[in-house]
Amino acid sequence: MTNERRVLVHPDKEALAASVAARFLTKTIDxxxxxxxxxxxxTGGTMGIAVLEAVNGSPARDTIDWSKVHFWWGDERFVEKSSEERNERQARxxxxxHLPVPPENIHPFPASDEIPDIEEAASVYAAELQAFAPEGQAFPKFDITFLGVGxxxxxxxxxxxxxxIRETEATVIVERESPKPPPQRLSLTRPVLNASDRIWLVLSGSDKAxxxxxxxxxxxxTEVPVAGAKGRKRTVFFVDKDAAVDVPENLIAPSY
Structure with missing residues (x-):
């Protein structure tokens, strides 16, 4: 089993979103x-949602049997269910x-008006992960995990x-004082993320370089959390030119 880290550079945000969407559809079929x-x-964020919009707009969208796909989230803002800040709402x-996905195949983190206590909400999501895990495991094997980068x-x-970022035992952590609002968050831990077969990081802009x-x-x-993102099979950084200015040439993969 290989563990590759590749950087794929795109000319702009639009091309980046379209490319990731196309690759996602192809890989999901495989x-x-x-x-x-x-x-x-x-994931949420500008590019995470732009990719989902590009998937929705693709002619290949309806070639996939979505009833066989389960959707989870890497993290969530602990706000009310209807809040526009929720990654879940933006992804929906x-x-x-727009997809014929069975409701039971969508696994959002609890919202603050569903389970007001954030520690209990973390426990509930951890239990949801375990309920869909292989026997003896604490969470399902993610085939693709999307991540944004701050x-x-x-x-x-x-x-x-x-x-x-240092937690290694729990599957879900509580963040009460996020450096960026809203302050309360729920997140999968690094061991859960890194158990994914493929981690796809999508980032754009010179502020990410x-x-x-x-x-x-x-x-x-621990100082730069993205440095610790490593999928079991492959880790791919999908970036635009602005974000790639500090990437060594030898790490940039040929375009496809």
Whole structure:
């Protein structure tokens, strides 16, 4: 089993979203052919949602049997269910509401008006993960995990020099004081994310260049969390030119 880290550079945000969407559709078909089902972990953010919108707009969207796909989230803002800040709501509006996905195949984190206590909400999501895990495991094997990257290098809601990025036992952590609003978050932990077969990081903009450069240069993942994102089979950084300015040439894969 190989563990590759590749950087694929695109000319702009639009081309980036379209390319990731096309690859996602193709890979999902392959996964369903091979395994009969797929577990996908989604992310929020500008590019994460742009990719979902591009998937929704693709002619290939309806070639997939979506009844065999389960959707999860890498993290969530702990706000009310109807809040526009929820990654779940944004993903539903961009893609999920347009697909024939059985409701039981969509696994959102609890909202603050569903389970007001954030610690209990974390426990509930951990139980949901375990309910769909192979026997003896604590969480399902994600086939593709999407991650965004913050200018500070955070992934999901695992921030630099916080307890969450160091957690190795729990599957879900609580972040009460996020450096970016809203302050309360729920997040999968690094071991869960890194158990994914494929981690796809999608980032654009010059404000992400430093974090990307540091990650690829071998920075400590506690200081630059994205440096610790490593899928079991493959880790791919899908970036635009602005985000790639600090990436060594030898790490940039040929375009496809």
């Amino acid at each position: 996964i369903l052919d091979d395994l009969g089902a797929a577990n996908i972990a989604l 509006e961009a893609l999920l509401d 200018p500070d290098g955070h992934i999901a809601s695992l921030f630099p020099d916080r307890a969450g 430093s974090a990307l450069g540091l990650a690829l240069a071998g920075a400590s993942y």
